[in-house]
Amino acid sequence: xxxxxxxxxxxxxxxxxxxxxxxxxxxxxxxxxxxxxxxxxxxxxxxxxxxxxxxxxxxxxxxxxxxxxxxxxxxxxxxxxxxxxxxxxxxxxxxxxxxxxxxxxxxxxxxxxxxxxxxxxxxxxxxxxxxxxxxxxxxxxxxxxxxxxxxxxxxxxxxxxxxxxxxxxxxxxxxxxxxxxxxxxxxxxxxxxxxxxxxxxxxxxxxxxxxxxxxxxxxx
Amino acid sequence: xxxxxxxxxxxxxxxxxxxxxxxxxxxxxxxxxxxxxxxxxxxxxxxxxxxxxxxxxxxxxxxxxxxxxxxxxxxxxxxxxxxxxxxxxxxxxxxxxxxxxxxxxxxxxxxxxxxxxxxxxxxxxxxxxxxxxxxxxxxxxxxxx
Ligand code: HEM
Numbered sequence: 001x002x003x004x005x006x007x008x009x010x011x012x013x014x015x016x017x018x019x020x021x022x023x024x025x026x027x028x029x030x031x032x033x034x035x036x037x038x039x040x041x042x043x044x045x046x047x048x049x050x051x052x053x054x055x056x057x058x059x060x061x062x063x064x065x066x067x068x069x070x071x072x073x074x075x076x077x078x079x080x081x082x083x084x085x086x087x088x089x090x091x092x093x094x095x096x097x098x099x100x101x102x103x104x105x106x107x108x109x110x111x112x113x114x115x116x117x118x119x120x121x122x123x124x125x126x127x128x129x130x131x132x133x134x135x136x137x138x139x140x141x142x143x144x145x146x147x148x149x150x151x152x153x154x155x156x157x158x159x160x161x162x163x164x165x166x167x168x169x170x171x172x173x174x175x176x177x178x179x180x181x182x183x184x185x186x187x188x189x190x191x192x193x194x195x196x197x198x199x200x201x202x203x204x205x206x207x208x209x210x211x212x213x214x215x216x217x218x219x220x
Numbered sequence: 221x222x223x224x225x226x227x228x229x230x231x232x233x234x235x236x237x238x239x240x241x242x243x244x245x246x247x248x249x250x251x252x253x254x255x256x257x258x259x260x261x262x263x264x265x266x267x268x269x270x271x272x273x274x275x276x277x278x279x280x281x282x283x284x285x286x287x288x289x290x291x292x293x294x295x296x297x298x299x300x301x302x303x304x305x306x307x308x309x310x311x312x313x314x315x316x317x318x319x320x321x322x323x324x325x326x327x328x329x330x331x332x333x334x335x336x337x338x339x340x341x342x343x344x345x346x347x348x349x350x351x352x353x354x355x356x357x358x359x360x361x362x363x364x365x
Contacts, residue, residue: 025232026231026232026233027231027232027233028231028232029228029229029230029231029232030229030230030231030232030235030236031228031229032229032230034229035229035230035236035239037243040239040240040243043240043243043244044243044244044247047244047247047248048247048251051248051251067266071265071266072265074262075262078259078262085259085260086252086255086256086259088259088260089254089255089256089258089259089260090251090252090255091260092255092259092260093251093254093255093258093260094251096278096279097247097250097251099280103280107339107343110318110329110339111329111336112327113326113327113328113329113332114327115318115319116319116322116323116325116327117319117323117325119319120319120320123318123319124316124319127315127316134280134281137278137280138278138281141277141278144262145265145266146262146263146264146265146266147263147264147265147266147267147270147272148261148263148272148275148276149266150266150267150268151266151271151272151275152275152276152277152278155275155277155285156277156281156285158288159284159288159305162301162302162304162305163302163305164302180268217327220327220328
């Protein structure tokens with residue numbers, strides 16, 4: 001079979017199925033208490049993220065982040081592109097479910113006391129993951145450039161504006177002034193498709209490495 | 221530390237992977253169903269001169285939005301507006317530092333009632349202020365026509 005010869009080619013070069021490497025990876029025991037469904041919420045957040053990346057890449061094929069074109073390209077995606085409406089709606093729902101799953105995951109970690117020594121750092125990384133996800137959601141909300149996204153962003157930006165000194169300075173850097181303009185749109189687009197996803201990938205990598213290294217917390 | 225005793229269980233592969241595949245399939249199926257029957261909305265094109273009403277932020281910002289509308293009182297030199305951001309900021313700061321503030325090795329939520337009460341209070345306040353945000357936004361929308 002072709003598959004066998006491809007596998008053999010890879011195997012000779014990378015020794016992927018070496019017993020002592022594979023055993024700890026695949027046969028690592030999962031403690032009985034951790035098979036409770038509340039322990040899969042972290043995995044659900046991660047899978048939602050993968051769906052977001054997949055559908056987001058497809059959306060980016062058509063979307064143009066300028067005040068003149070943004071709305072029309074989203075309309076085009078909804079009405080003309082084959083399955084465009086489905087793809088955009090999958091992106092929409094995955095985003096909402098990701099935030100919900102993260103919040104529930106956090107509550108699980110809280111109620112099982114899993115943030116305590118030695119897992120303090122992973123709690124902090126988790127908090128950063130939460131905030132990065134929220135910024136990704138906020139920046140994404142503006143992109144369709146419809147009445148809702150424009151005005152919800154205008155209202156939302158009043159929050160950082162209140163913070164003395166750094167608030168207005170932050171707005172200048174990240175938004176390009178105090179008002180929502182094309183400048184805001186292009187900065188949010190950059191945040192949304194580059195800064196936040198790459199930050200999330202980095203933080204998730206650390207998060208998972210630490211979980212693997214320390215093992216899941218014991219039963220209550 | 222008593223929690224570090226080694227627990228035996230089923231191997232990650234295939235037992236746990238199968239369970240996760242099951243949960244993952246459920247998730248994807250739910251998202252595709254939701255996306256098919258409740259597509260993402262798209263209103264009219266943004267118009268900086270026409271403020272629609274009511275406007276809602278995403279649901280996960282609703283509590284923050286509600287608190288800003290709720291807190292109108294100045295305290296000393298701090299204006300109500302600043303406190304509207306500062307007070308939730310302090311609560312979030314506590315959450316960030318939780319592992320360093322709550323250092324007892326006790327893990328069961330009922331055996332650390334103070335911390336558990338703090339989290340339950342936060343959850344309750346978040347739900348309440350989200351409700352408050354929706355209520356007040358809808359009232360304003362009615363008055364404003
Ligand atoms: C993008 C968001 C996140 C992803 C993808 C994620 C993923 C995961 C996964 C897969 C696990 C393994 C156990 C489980 O699934 O329950 C885990 C554990 C953990 N997570 Fe997260 N997480 C995220 C956000 C958070 C947040 C917001 C917090 C808390 C503030 C957090 C704190 C922790 C801690 C402390 C553990 C270790 C738990 C234990 O050993 O029992 N994570 N995370």
